[in-house]
Amino acid sequence: MSKIDKRQAVLDAALSLFVANGFHATSTASIAKQAQVATGTLFHHFPTKDKILAALFLSIKTKFADDIHQQNFDGDNLKQDAQNLWQRAIDWALDHPLQQQFFVNFSMSADIPAQTRKVAMHDTLGFIVQLLTQGQQQGLIHDYPIDLMLENCHGQYLAAIRFFTDHPHKGDDPRYRQVSFELFWQAIATA
Amino acid sequence: MSKIDKRQAVLDAALSLFVANGFHATSTASIAKQAQVATGTLFHHFPTKDKILAALFLSIKTKFADDIHQQNFDGDNLKQDAQNLWQRAIDWALDHPLQQQFFVNFSMSADIPAQTRKVAMHDTLGFIVQLLTQGQQQGLIHDYPIDLMLENCHGQYLAAIRFFTDHPHKGDDPRYRQVSFELFWQAIATA
Amino acid sequence: MSKIDKRQAVLDAALSLFVANGFHATSTASIAKQAQVATGTLFHHFPTKDKILAALFLSIKTKFADDIHQQNFDGDNLKQDAQNLWQRAIDWALDHPLQQQFFVNFSMSADIPAQTRKVAMHDTLGFIVQLLTQGQQQGLIHDYPIDLMLENCHGQYLAAIRFFTDHPHKGDDPRYRQVSFELFWQAIATA
Amino acid sequence: MSKIDKRQAVLDAALSLFVANGFHATSTASIAKQAQVATGTLFHHFPTKDKILAALFLSIKTKFADDIHQQNFDGDNLKQDAQNLWQRAIDWALDHPLQQQFFVNFSMSADIPAQTRKVAMHDTLGFIVQLLTQGQQQGLIHDYPIDLMLENCHGQYLAAIRFFTDHPHKGDDPRYRQVSFELFWQAIATA
DNA sequence: TATGAATGAGACTTCATTCAT
DNA sequence: CATGAATGAAGTCTCATTCAT
Structure with a gap:
């Protein structure tokens, strides 16, 4: 097993254990065990348990954004674009149950530094801002403050996958x- | 200080510490200290640290529901009723910063048993269901499944106070x- | 319930709990609860948890000796006397399962002060010494040191009821x- | 100090402390301290305080059986064999005062699971059964049930070393x- | 005498992290 | 880079005992 493999094995193990038992109820020993790696090895790849969680958070958010965003939009029909986006996001969640649960449990967790959350939010959800802005320019979306709308969208998405x-x-x-x-x-939407 | 007082002192101390540091970063010793109570006293009132969190959650949810719900509705103008309700809910959150933060941090926390969350949801937010149902009968609110709408409303409220x-x-x-x-x-809303 | 009743209720509860869970695994709170008495009451009757055990030990040993010893011996047939004694002792154990178990578990326990054990041994098992001495005088029992024989008899009795x-x-x-x-x-015996 | 050494150091420390103060009056911290080992190390080798006691019990019983049993028997003179065995057992106890005291205090302790006691009894004292059986075949030992005789022998041995x-x-x-x-x-014996 | 809430020392155990091999 | 035994601080919880009511 190569270096990258072991690092990934740790992340995979951490994902399933964090989702199943929560962050604090999961010991680094149990992560190492499930990853078939020694404790020492785990700490070669991640200086800290917290860093495992942060790395996991970023990697999942990035994977999510990539998968969702990869398809082009039809600029002529914004609602259709939004709907496609929404459905893909829901599909993604349903196709990736562990990651979905991870989102639900950790998106707002105090265990992830606010800074990390903010970076992930803006880096990976930037295209939502684009969609909202574009919609406002076309008069299709209310001219409300973007930051409030973004938070609202995020909240609705979390509520949906939680449901x-x-x-x-x-x-x-x-x-x-x-x-x-x-x-x-x-x-x-305005109409 | 009476028995009830000490129990409440523990809950108060737990609220501020859980909000400030999170559940797992707060030791039972620190709760007892801030409550000016012996550790043993804490465990005399709550069998477990988890139960403190659960009791806190239920007591805050109940207090919230009571405060929000206490005023009568004007059945003739549902939107106005909804708006009053929403504004009172926002006001309540702004007037109770600790409780607000507690909601934001713990409403979805895995540290609170799903059962407790469900009980709190249905027991204390039942009047929201009533409002939605009434709105549907009047044709003012979409005839969507209630459970999904309720989750959505909750998500939007959390997003708002988070914002x-x-x-x-x-x-x-x-x-x-x-x-x-x-x-x-x-x-x-339908229109 | 009179004072004596409560004291006895505590002893009864202690007996069943000590036998079921052991001395250290039994809390004074659980004894009080099973005795239907408040913790404070328990400590009115016994200054210390240790004293409960000691009192229990003495009371059971005394009861045992009284019950066994109450019948007269036929001085002419020592073996028959010994057999009657042994059978009565075995009967007593079988008729008093809790007390039997208590003997098995606590006769040698370090939780009972050596002094208490010694007193109980000599006060309640004195008639065994008489029987041994008498047997030696009649030439029916080996002229071995009494103390060693007494220990041996005790050990055999415990082994029997343990079995x-x-x-x-x-x-x-x-x-x-x-x-x-x-x-x-x-x-x-000599023969 | 190697891994095995530390494990053994814990067992040695536990033996002297358990004998001196009893099981419950001995804290894991004190065992670790006397073993010159960190608390964590203790729990690295034994999952539980109880398991230390059980491991100690088995290791001493095994050592005892090995030391006693190592010498050959003279099948022609069973009583002599028995006497040799008995004297070696007594010698062993006198030569190993801590282990002797441990036997006296813990052979019947409720702190050792019945299962562990049973295993130790049959695995390490099997040769006593052999001796009894052989004696019965030669008509030298009463044809009593083996299990009852074994318990009796054990009881007499404990009484002897207690004395x-x-x-x-x-x-x-x-x-x-x-x-x-x-x-x-x-x-x-029959005769 | 009876009560039971309150106490706080101390018990067992966990666990992130280190480091010699 | 990999290992896993070792560490010890820190955490949760128990419990005999006290004392105001």
């Missing part, structure tokens, strides 16, 4: 998914 | 507060 | 009971 | 030692 986490079978129901988007869109 | 926590002076700005309500209302 | 504790149904089998006496008697 | 513990100088007196064997042998 689908608590009611797994409803995640397959197109109606629920459509409704979750409608709530989101109506909140910010 | 006002991060930008304290904007909490005094009526425009921001109005916008936060408009986002909420538009999400669920 | 019947571990194999409850064998306590009803006359053959096993007879054998346990034969072992005891042959050890000390 | 020699309480009266140290009598342990050097051949007469007392001879008597202790005679009691044991007569109990089980």
Whole structure:
């Protein structure tokens, strides 16, 4: 197993254990064990337990943004763009249950430094800002303060995947998914 | 100091310390010290550290619901009712900074048993369900599934107070507060 | 419930809890609870937890000696006397399972002061010494040092009731009971 | 100091402290201190304080059985074999005062799981069963149930070393030692 | 005499991190 | 770079005992 492999193995193990038991209830020893790595090795790759969590947070947020953002938008139909975006985000969450749960549990966790959260927010959710700004210019989205709207969008997204986490079978129901988007869109749309 | 007083002193101390340092970074010894109570006394009132958090959560949620709900509604103007409710909720959060921060930090915390969260949600936020249902009957609110809407409302409220926590002076700005309500209302309203 | 009643209730509760969980694993609070008495009351009757154990030990040893010793001996047939004594002792243990278990667990416990043990031994087992001495004078029992024989008798008795504790149904089998006496008697008898 | 050394140092420290103060009156901290080891190290080798006691019990019982059993028997003279065995057992106890005291105090302790006691009994004292069985086949030992005789032998042995513990100088007196064997042998022998 | 809330020392155990191999 | 035994500070919780009511 190469160096990169072991580092990744640690992150993978940490993800499942953090989600299953929480950050503080997960010992570095248990992470190392599940990663099939010695404790010492774990601390070769991450100077601190906190850094594992931060690295995990950033890597998942980045992966999420990449996967969601990779497809082009049709600038002519903003609502359709927004809907595609929303559905892809929901799909991603449903396709990545551990990561979804990680979002739900740790997006607002005090265990992740505010700075890290802020960086991740702006780096990975920047395209949402673009979408909101563009919509405002086209008169399709309310001319509300961007920062407040961004927080609101984030909150609605978390609420949606939290809901689908608590009611797994409803995640397959197109109606629920459509409704979750409608709530989101109506909140910010002018018409 | 009476029995009730000491119990309450523990809860008060726990509130400020949990908010300031987080649940796991707060030791039971520090809670007892700040409450001016012996460690043994703390465990005389609460069998477990976890139970302190749960009791705190329930007591704050109950207090919140009582304070918000105490005023009568004008059944004839649902939007106005909703707005009054929303503004009172925001006011309450701004008037109770510790409790507000507690909500932001712990509403979704894995440290609070899902069961406790569910009980608090249904017992104390039942009147929101009533408002949504009434609105649906009057055709003012979309006929979406109640459970999904409730989760969405909760998410938007948390986002709002999170925003006002991060930008304290904007909490005094009526425009921001109005916008936060408009986002909420538009999400669920039919017109 | 009178004063005596409460004192006895504490002793009764202590007996069952000490036997079930051991001395250190039994809290004074649990004793008070099972005795339906307040903790404070418990400490009105016994200055210390240790004293409860000591009082219990003495009271059981005394009861045992009284019950065993109450019947007269037929001085003409020492072996028969010894057998009667042994059977009554075994019967007593089988009829008083809690007390039996208490003997097995605490007769040699370091939690009971050596002094208390010694006093109980000599006060309550004095008639065994009489029996041994008498037997020696009649030439029926080996002329071995009394103290060593007494220790040996005690050890055999404990072994016997330990055995019947571990194999409850064998306590009803006359053959096993007879054998346990034969072992005891042959050890000390001359013929 | 190697890994094995530290583990053994913990066991050695535990032995002397348990014997001196009893199990519950001995803190893990004091064991670690006397073993010149960190608390964490203690728990690195033993998951629990209880397991230290159990490990100690097994290791001493095993050592005892090995030391006693190492010499060959003269199958032609069973009583002589038994006597040799008994004397070696008494010698062993007198030569290992801490272990002797440990036997006296903990052989019947409720702090050692019944299962552990049973395992130790059968695994390490199996050769006693052999001796008893062989004696029965030769008609030298009563045809009593083996399990009851084994318990009786154990009880007599404990009584003997208890006696020699309480009266140290009598342990050097051949007469007392001879008597202790005679009691044991007569109990089980046919003639 | 009876009560039970209050006490605080001390017990066991965990765990992030280090470092010699 | 990898290992895992060792560390010891710190945490949660227990419990015999006291004392004001």
